[in-house]
Amino acid sequence: NAGVTQTPKFQVLKTGQSMTLQCAQDMNHNSMYWYRQDPGMGLRLIYYSASEGTTDKGEVPNGYNVSRLNKREFSLRLESAAPSQTSVYFCASSESGHRDEKLFFGSGTQLSVL
Amino acid sequence: GDSVTQMEGPVTLSEEAFLTINCTYTATGYPSLFWYVQYPGEGLQLLLKATKADDKGSNKGFEATYRKETTSFHLEKGSVQVSDSAVYFCAPLSGGSNYKLTFGKGTLLTVNP
Numbered sequence: 001n002a003g004v005t006q007t008p009k010f011q012v013l014k015t016g017q018s019m020t021l022q023c024a025q026d027m028n029h030n031s032m033y034w035y036r037q038d039p040g041m042g043l044r045l046i047y048y049s050a051s052e053g054t055t056d057k058g059e060v061p062n063g064y065n066v067s068r069l070n071k072r073e074f075s076l077r078l079e080s081a082a083p084s085q086t087s088v089y090f091c092a093s094s095e096s097g098h099r100d101e102k103l104f105f106g107s108g109t110q111l112s113v114l
Numbered sequence: 115g116d117s118v119t120q121m122e123g124p125v126t127l128s129e130e131a132f133l134t135i136n137c138t139y140t141a142t143g144y145p146s147l148f149w150y151v152q153y154p155g156e157g158l159q160l161l162l163k164a165t166k167a168d169d170k171g172s173n174k175g176f177e178a179t180y181r182k183e184t185t186s187f188h189l190e191k192g193s194v195q196v197s198d199s200a201v202y203f204c205a206p207l208s209g210g211s212n213y214k215l216t217f218g219k220g221t222l223l224t225v226n227p
Binding site: 004033035040041042043044045048058090092102103104105106107108 | 118148150155156157158159160163203214215217218219220
């Protein structure tokens with residue numbers, strides 16, 4: 001029952017460093033998402049991928065890039081980390097992004113940028 | 115796009131108390147409505163949903179009714195347990211947001227024994 005798996009669970013970066021957050025799902029879902037969660041802000045969508053080979057910007061895409069490597073995997077890259085990117089990052093997936101579907105979430109990556 | 119106004123927390127209750135968490139929304143067209151729950155240290159998971167007016171979503175003793183006339187989807191539970199301590203998120207889903215969930219800010223519920 002793996003569901004959505006995110007790595008790493010915790011990461012500390014210095015300003016200007018780069019890193020990639022990994023996400024994989026084993027439910028054969030078409031759509032995948034990256035959210036960030038900040039205190040008092042709820043979850044905000046960074047990028048999403050409606051299907052393999054496509055990606056689109058969400059509400060807060062600046063400073064991030066994504067890659068839908070295959071149907072299972074969707075990675076999030078910070079090219080030059082900034083303190084404002086300190087957050088908890090969640091990957092999610094859904095079968096096809098239709099209006100009645102539920103999202104399945106990973107357990108999150110806690111990122112601190114010093 | 116869609117927007118959500120959710121009851122500010124934190125909410126602290128004693129076990130077996132009645133719970134209401136208010137949620138109102140603005141959305142284009144006819145949204146589906148969801149409540150997600152986040153237990154400590156975990157990702158979000160779907161608690162319940164409703165897809166048309168007057169529908170009642172229910173799960174684990176929680177209920178919420180889709181009120182189109184008041185654009186509300188308040189979450190209720192008659193008798194909370196310590197294990198219900200979590201953060202609760204209201205979220206509409208509509209074509210106005212390109213069918214991407216718009217989450218409220220979340221309401222932290224703590225239930226004391």
